[in-house]
Amino acid sequence: MNPPTNDGVRLDAITFGYGPTTVVRDVSLALPAGKLLALLGPSGCGKTTLLKLLGGYLAPSAGRVFLRGRDVTALPPEARNAGTVFQNYALFPHLTARQNVAFGLEVRRVARAVCDRQVDDMLARVGLSAEERDRKPARLSGGQQQRVALARALIIEPDVLLLDEPLANLDRHLRDQLRTELRTLQRQTGVTAVLVTHDQEEALAVSDLIGVMAAGRVLQVGAPADVYDRPRTPFVAKFLGAANLLPGKMVGSAAEFVMVRPEHCALNPEGGRWTWTGRVAGVTFLGADLLVDVTCDNGLSLRVRSRATERVQPGDLVTVGAAEHHLWPIPDADPPEVTLTGAGGDALSPTFPPA
Numbered sequence: 001m002n003p004p005t006n007d008g009v010r011l012d013a014i015t016f017g018y019g020p021t022t023v024v025r026d027v028s029l030a031l032p033a034g035k036l037l038a039l040l041g042p043s044g045c046g047k048t049t050l051l052k053l054l055g056g057y058l059a060p061s062a063g064r065v066f067l068r069g070r071d072v073t074a075l076p077p078e079a080r081n082a083g084t085v086f087q088n089y090a091l092f093p094h095l096t097a098r099q100n101v102a103f104g105l106e107v108r109r110v111a112r113a114v115c116d117r118q119v120d121d122m123l124a125r126v127g128l129s130a131e132e133r134d135r136k137p138a139r140l141s142g143g144q145q146q147r148v149a150l151a152r153a154l155i156i157e158p159d160v161l162l163l164d165e166p167l168a169n170l171d172r173h174l175r176d177q178l179r180t181e182l183r184t185l186q187r188q189t190g191v192t193a194v195l196v197t198h199d200q201e202e203a204l205a206v207s208d209l210i211g212v213m214a215a216g217r218v219l220q221v222g223a224p225a226d227v228y229d230r231p232r233t234p235f236v237a238k239f240l241g242a243a244n245l246l247p248g249k250m251v252g253s254a255a256e257f258v259m260v261r262p263e264h265c266a267l268n269p270e271g272g273r274w275t276w277t278g279r280v281a282g283v284t285f286l287g288a289d290l291l292v293d294v295t296c297d298n299g300l301s302l303r304v305r306s307r308a309t310e311r312v313q314p315g316d317l318v319t320v321g322a323a324e325h326h327l328w329p330i331p332d333a334d335p336p337e338v339t340l341t342g343a344g345g346d347a348l349s350p351t352f353p354p355a
């Protein structure tokens, strides 16, 4: 079968193990050219391994890898035209920023004058000042080093840009700023990109598509809002943000859980078909919002995100309501090797363990 020409990246049934331990299981996905895919999942789920399989640093035990419609499964990294940015920058310490970025062009024997111009253009695009360009990595901040790493990856006009937690070592403010810059640059250059992250917000904020991974599988791929609003499994629901998972079925659905996000729950609504009564177990002040945890008579715990102007205290008797269109019956179960609790600690404990 010929892959469609708008393919940026395609994985067909990729499986990989370190020795006998399988860490990537039968992964298939397609990313159109020019789009950014965020691979999101808890530590150890196989994100970096999948990125290495894309870059050619590892070879799959089964399946095929296509970049720009070309079957690269048997090709080594240097024949794949992939640009890579790692969490730890991995710049050449003895070279200046300029020389680091020029390296990829020199290997390709680009003429000196052309090379100089392109390197300067690229370093300007990533926001490095003229003076910083002549510094070695040790004299650049983490954010500046990551800008150089990005320039170095982009200057070769890669078929795919592979980003392995590139912002993880930066402080929060810089991380937010750089992720916006990264996204702008990716859009401007039109490069197809795959970003590995365990940060839900980062994945939702920068990507065209999110692939949620757990235990070596990609459980769902879709547009951020789609995956957030319509998760296919309980794990996906929980990993993308706080979720109330109500055990039980809605009429016409085989789902075992119905999801409602805390921001779609209201305290003491007037009327409504979907309401639960209980006592406030805890209140967390977040500035603009409050998180209100409610324990219902039947043992159910519900979290409500409401405006901080709401006046509630632990012990108050309240009603929690949600509009029917915000109730999402989760269509699939998690695969057996994926456990909500085992995969990521407390944040992933199901609110309502299955009976």
Ligand SMILES: Nc1ncnc2c1ncn2[C@@H]1O[C@H](COP(=O)(O)OP(=O)(O)OP(=O)(O)O)[C@@H](O)[C@H]1O
Binding pocket: 018, 023, 041, 042, 043, 044, 045, 046, 047, 048, 049, 050, 198
């Ligand atoms: N070189 C290796 N040899 C053996 N096992 C490995 C090796 N590298 C990774 N693993 C294991 O493979 C699994 C997947 O690792 P991988 O680094 O792909 O996960 P990850 O999702 O990127 O995690 P993190 O977010 O912590 O980097 C983990 O269980 C890990 O311990």
